[in-house]
Amino acid sequence: QVQLHQWGVGLVKPAETLSLTCAVYGETFTDYYWSWVRQSPGKGLEWLGEINHRGITAYNPSLGTRVSLLVDPSVNQFSLKVFYVTASDTGVYYCARGPSPSHDWALDFWGQGTTVTVSS
Amino acid sequence: SDLSQPPSVSGAPGQTVTIFCSGSITDIGAGSDVHWYQVLPGSAPKLLIYGTSKRPSGVPARFSGARSGTSASLAISGLQADDECFYYCQSYDSGQRAVLFGGGTKVTV
Numbered sequence: 453q454v455q456l457h458q459w460g461v462g463l464v465k466p467a468e469t470l471s472l473t474c475a476v477y478g479e480t481f482t483d484y485y486w487s488w489v490r491q492s493p494g495k496g497l498e499w500l501g502e503i504n505h506r507g508i509t510a511y512n513p514s515l516g517t518r519v520s521l522l523v524d525p526s527v528n529q530f531s532l533k534v535f536y537v538t539a540s541d542t543g544v545y546y547c548a549r550g551p552s553p554s555h556d557w558a559l560d561f562w563g564q565g566t567t568v569t570v571s572s
Numbered sequence: 573s574d575l576s577q578p579p580s581v582s583g584a585p586g587q588t589v590t591i592f593c594s595g596s597i598t599d600i601g602a603g604s605d606v607h608w609y610q611v612l613p614g615s616a617p618k619l620l621i622y623g624t625s626k627r628p629s630g631v632p633a634r635f636s637g638a639r640s641g642t643s644a645s646l647a648i649s650g651l652q653a654d655d656e657c658f659y660y661c662q663s664y665d666s667g668q669r670a671v672l673f674g675g676g677t678k679v680t681v
Contacts, residue, residue, distance in 0.1 A: 556623030
């Protein structure tokens with residue numbers, strides 16, 4: 453059974469960089485894309501981007517170049533950076549497997565979530 | 573653009589509620605798969621329906637999905653108290669190469 457475990461700094465100052473990492477266990481890392489999704493207070497789910505083991509990425513167009521995804525397939529980990537954060541970047545961030553061919557390109561397994569607060 | 577869902581629906585225990593998800597010709601209308609997620613308070617999203625109408629292992633048959641044109645729907649029959657939470661639809665915009673979510677629907681039992 454695939455498991456995703458994520459971690460990172462929970463408090464970030466405005467204009468600084470948010471950084472999170474997600475480790476994947478019990479799965480062939482190279483067979484899938486891996487995504488980040490967030491939920492801001494009082495709002496819905498927002499997809500941030502995806503990456504595969506070769507470093508091929510796709511990003512949410514609404515975030516422009518403020519988001520960057522990196523991958524380290526040697527340790528089955530991928531990471532998220534959000535640059536120049538503001539209060540609107542506050543929320544719960546999730547890593548997820550997918551879009552996954554195992555379930556018609558859905559996001560089928562999720563990390564536990566990390567709460568990130570942007571505040572000085 | 574994102575998908576549209578009603579902010580809330582409600583029903584009595586045992587009844588059936590249906591949540592609609594409206595898209596466009598570039599996502600659901602283009603044939604992109606539609607998926608649904610259940611988000612319980614304080615928990616990560618859980619895949620509830622994938623590929624429009626398929627259920628992952630362990631999801632009860634009370635949950636069912638359908639699609640028509642540029643829209644999709646999730647029906648919950650035999651409504652139970654622990655069904656009370658948020659539900660999100662998701663599809664894919666092939667033009668923007670982006671995963672899209674609906675705004676979420678709060679189901680109240």
